[in-house]
Amino acid sequence: MPLSTIVVGGGIGGLSLAHELSIVGLPVVVLERAPKLATVGAGIIMNPNAMGVLEANGLAASVRSRSAPYLARETLDHRGRPLARRDYRPLYADGRLAVGALLHRAHLQECLHDGLLPGVIHLDARIVALDAGPDGVRVETEGGETFTGDVLVGADGIRSSVRARFFGAGEPEYLGYRSHRFVVPNRDGLEHFTEFLGHGRRVGLVPIGGGQLYVWTTFNSPRESRAWALESAEALPAAFDEFSDSRVRRAFGALASTDGVVCTDIEEVQRTSWARGRVALLGDAAHALTPNMGQGAGMAMEDAAVLAGELMRADRGDKDVPAALAAYVARRQQRVDTIARLSRQIGEEGQLTGVLACWLRNRRILRAARATERVQASLEGLLAWPPRDEARR
Ligand SMILES: Cc1cc2nc3c(=O)[nH]c(=O)nc-3n(C[C@H](O)[C@H](O)[C@H](O)COP(=O)(O)OP(=O)(O)OC[C@H]3O[C@@H](n4cnc5c(N)ncnc54)[C@H](O)[C@@H]3O)c2cc1C
Known part of the structure; x- marks a missing residue:
């Protein structure tokens, strides 16, 4: 019998794993609540x-x-004065790196879902019992269904039940800022990811193709102050009125109501263990990271590719399931830790508040941007897939 996997959670990570396992012919079910x-x-x-x-x-x-190519990233101050420009195009020359893409999340989700065979995803699956023993794993749902398999993967996001059940409790850490995101028409015809750094707040304008502009923001706020920015269509733009660039003003001006605005607390999950016996965690369940490098979903997809490879080896009999899951963690942990740490640092710099601290930060960014070759080399190291050392496996 081929090795079978039960995935809890049908987000980007869970669907990616299901896709990776399906293409190597291993049975998988995804239970999505x-x-x-x-x-x-x-x-x-x-x-x-x-x-x-x-x-x-x-x-x-x-x-x-349905996307826009990710060709360059411009960084400006709150008045729209340029600080840095990272040109990705040289990194794409000769196929050195795959061309990045800027798109709507719903489209990504559709692509991941459409590649799967009918019957893989079980929606509305409310889990009432999770068990894992030396010989297999078992999941029961509220609807009375029982799923059995060889491996259980928790891809159930930052507040993972699989993590709580098998790896112990532990709340994500709130980092003191939250994000509001929305999509409006790209009236200024922006072609590049353009970010503006203010005082304790940032705005990013991201063209995502189809004449649409994705607007992401961050601002420092105590955890308990969640709702106020969404109380009216005026409250949110008012929180960002230090940004005087006309493109930012127009993006906020296009927001007719706050109905479609997504508000997320910026939190992290840091754990030393993501696998035990026949159970593993993947994506945000294992290592939710800050969004400052746009890498959380990317890390979940990389996890999925590596985990599927290890499960394929277990299926061939090269190793047993616990050894395959341990190898998955060993291959992923350092990479994820590096990205999470860099992302956290970018957030700390980006959320500075004092006038002097922000001025010094902007000077640092201006100076660092002049070392073009060093910037390109470090980007190439971070953004390669497979990572240069993994490519030899
Ligand atoms: C502001 C912000 C911007 C971001 N921007 C980017 C970006 O530009 N690029 C990027 O790569 N990443 C980005 N990320 C990170 C990215 O969104 C996440 O890392 C990614 O969505 C994680 O995917 P996941 O599948 O691990 O978790 P999730 O997307 O959280 O999916 C978990 C799934 O599990 C389901 N679930 C939960 N509990 C249960 C249960 N008990 N039973 C069954 N199902 C369950 C949920 O319904 C959900 O469908 C951003 C994050 C934030 C906060």
């Missing part, structure tokens, strides 16, 4: 490494069909 797959949400950045995973698993073309 939502009654339908999310079609809401704003934009998403698929960095070159994420697109590298999608190139390898055959989904890149459908993802690119």
